[in-house]
Amino acid sequence: xxxxxxxxxxxxxxxxxxxxxxxxxxxxxxxxxxxxxxxxxxxxxxxxxxxxxxxxxxxxxxxxxxxxxxxxxxxxxxxxxxxxxxxxxxxxxxxxxxxxxxxxxxxxxxxxxxxxxxxxxxxxxxxxxxxxxxxxxxxxxxxxxxxxxxxxxxxxxxxxxxxxxxxxxxxxxxxxxxxxxxxxxxxxxxxxxxxxxxxxxxxxxxxxxxxxxxxxxxxxxxxxxxxxxxxxxxxxxxxxxxxxxxxxxxxxxxxxxxxxxxxxxxxxxxxxxxxxxxxxxxxxxxxxxxxxxxxxxxxxxxxxxxxxxxxxxxxxxxxxxxxxxxxxxxxxxxx
Amino acid sequence: xxxxxxxxxxxxxxxxxxxxxxxxxxxxxxxxxxxxxxxxxxxxxxxxxxxxxxxxxxxxxxxxxxxxxxxxxxxxxxxxxxxxxxxxxxxxxxxxxxxxxxxxxxxxxxxxxxxxxxxxxxxxxx
Numbered sequence: 001x002x003x004x005x006x007x008x009x010x011x012x013x014x015x016x017x018x019x020x021x022x023x024x025x026x027x028x029x030x031x032x033x034x035x036x037x038x039x040x041x042x043x044x045x046x047x048x049x050x051x052x053x054x055x056x057x058x059x060x061x062x063x064x065x066x067x068x069x070x071x072x073x074x075x076x077x078x079x080x081x082x083x084x085x086x087x088x089x090x091x092x093x094x095x096x097x098x099x100x101x102x103x104x105x106x107x108x109x110x111x112x113x114x115x116x117x118x119x120x121x122x123x124x125x126x127x128x129x130x131x132x133x134x135x136x137x138x139x140x141x142x143x144x145x146x147x148x149x150x151x152x153x154x155x156x157x158x159x160x161x162x163x164x165x166x167x168x169x170x171x172x173x174x175x176x177x178x179x180x181x182x183x184x185x186x187x188x189x190x191x192x193x194x195x196x197x198x199x200x201x202x203x204x205x206x207x208x209x210x211x212x213x214x215x216x217x218x219x220x221x222x223x224x225x226x227x228x229x230x231x232x233x234x235x236x237x238x239x240x241x242x243x244x245x246x247x248x249x250x251x252x253x254x255x256x257x258x259x260x261x262x263x264x265x266x267x268x269x270x271x272x273x274x275x276x277x278x279x280x281x282x283x284x285x286x287x288x289x290x291x292x293x294x295x296x297x298x299x300x301x302x303x304x305x306x307x308x309x310x311x312x313x314x315x316x317x318x319x320x321x322x323x324x325x326x327x328x329x330x331x332x333x334x335x
Numbered sequence: 336x337x338x339x340x341x342x343x344x345x346x347x348x349x350x351x352x353x354x355x356x357x358x359x360x361x362x363x364x365x366x367x368x369x370x371x372x373x374x375x376x377x378x379x380x381x382x383x384x385x386x387x388x389x390x391x392x393x394x395x396x397x398x399x400x401x402x403x404x405x406x407x408x409x410x411x412x413x414x415x416x417x418x419x420x421x422x423x424x425x426x427x428x429x430x431x432x433x434x435x436x437x438x439x440x441x442x443x444x445x446x447x448x449x450x451x452x453x454x455x456x457x458x459x460x461x
Contacts, residue, residue, distance in 0.1 A: 066370070128424070140397070150442060151451060170387070269420075
């Protein structure tokens, strides 16, 4: 690795094994068993529907696992906001798959999105957090809501509270919950006790990125930000910028001296992600554009109504219209 | 101060964030995020298998995309590398394309049988 700023205890295993993150594997399996039973109970059923008990059991299971992880390394917990957003995300995800009404399921999915945006913010991915709100909660979910409202039968007058049969009863909940939680147990055991070595790419220092962005650090911009910070006085001029050391060399009356790179010149998250996107994956952007175009064409072709284009059909239609009295239905004009 | 709003945002983000970006995230914290991501993925998978409404089934695939995105972002933070975040952009692209096609299919299928049940189409066995 080499670049390991502020060497801490965690940094030694930064690129190493992800091992032993839980007090005891039994605790993990106990928690997951609780979670599986809870999820199984919470899935919609026709007769008895113990959804609240299921949700409580599921939450208890996840809580046991999180508690076990927290007790193992009490000094290296994630930010406390993780627990708030994590509980909201998992709880509303549970509600997405257990709520019998599709509209409510979609609304709970928006809640899951917003909670994971909070998690992204904790992980210092600001751009992706806001992109997620705009793209997912703003665009994709609205499309879902439109389709739900287009493609659901209107309830008849006498039974406003009717639900479709396929929404009320879920398909083989026991088998699905068991399979799902066996998969979860395998996944979590893999990364709690696994022995794979994580090959980390070299960590990116925000100041090091400045060296590859010459347009961002022109002498005028650097001096302007330095003056705003009060690090230089009138009459000093720019000599060189050293992104590796994080310093700027300026020439003053008493000769050259170095000052720290001003904070507002540092590469922010949006710039860094954009730079990585265009610098490392230029071909992927083109492919993503083609995929989106094809999806748009495909959606248009799939969802259009079948229109009869034959002249015969048009004639028949116009004859039918004139027999009824024209488009506007005024029968007096007809000869 | 003229930069009052910027200061406010900066304070909010520094209380939210673990530390400044150059500080590495510890492995136990990464394990927390991976566990949450796995839970979201399994909830989405179980929902896809059990629910019979076509729209909810596709919502569950979006839930699985979310879980993958969370794992990518957590690893991006862990390795202090931005490629993980870049990949979430592509995940979003694929999710948007998938939603457009899936919903067009759902509308088409609803017009044919007047029902959203996935089991109406059980004769389609390829």
